[in-house]
Amino acid sequence: MANTHKVHFTLNGKGVSVEVEPRELLIHTLREKLAHTGPHIGCETSHCGACTVDVDGMSLKSCTVLTAQCEGAEMLTIEGLEQAGVLHALQQAFHEEHGLQCGYCTPGMITRAYRLLQENPNPSEQEIRYGIAGNLCRCTGYQNIVKAVQSAAKKLAAATA
Ligand code: FES
Numbered sequence: 001m002a003n004t005h006k007v008h009f010t011l012n013g014k015g016v017s018v019e020v021e022p023r024e025l026l027i028h029t030l031r032e033k034l035a036h037t038g039p040h041i042g043c044e045t046s047h048c049g050a051c052t053v054d055v056d057g058m059s060l061k062s063c064t065v066l067t068a069q070c071e072g073a074e075m076l077t078i079e080g081l082e083q084a085g086v087l088h089a090l091q092q093a094f095h096e097e098h099g100l101q102c103g104y105c106t107p108g109m110i111t112r113a114y115r116l117l118q119e120n121p122n123p124s125e126q127e128i129r130y131g132i133a134g135n136l137c138r139c140t141g142y143q144n145i146v147k148a149v150q151s152a153a154k155k156l157a158a159a160t161a
């Protein structure tokens with residue numbers, strides 16, 4: 001391949017090294033080369049947030065990042081949230097509170113909520129709605145997503161108390 005180079009980063013705790021062209025978007029590297037197909041693509045204008053991943057402690061829309069920019073990054077995707085078969089509190093809460101229907105927005109939504117709860121462990125309803133404003137959902141009307149994030153926040157607070 002012409003004009004490619006190797007990029008190295010940590011993905012869900014494992015070191016990866018991947019050959020990319022400079023123009024390659026992170027979402028395509030994750031999905032097509034690294035078999036992480038949880039992050040989805042819902043637009044071409046950086047609005048929907050279905051592609052959200054966590055990079056170096058920030059929620060990033062991976063459709064708007066070049067893989068070549070990720071050298072040395074620490075990356076987390078929805079596939080890395082569950083630990084040894086146990087769902088993360090957010091995954092469990094989305095299930096219990098019916099915070100998903102088609103599930104297409106869910107990986108991005110949960111990955112964003114994961115960072116939101118680290119930015120603000122005890123958010124108000126308004127702060128949750130504002131905090132997930134970069135993530136669109138066509139199915140749920142958002143109400144149960146807010147409930148799921150509230151429920152996960154309580155569980156996480158109880159677990160660290
Ligand atoms: S795919 Fe829509 S914001 Fe990334």
Ligand code: FES
Pocket residue numbers: 099100101102103104105106136137138139140
């Ligand atoms: S659950 Fe279908 S888009 Fe959110």
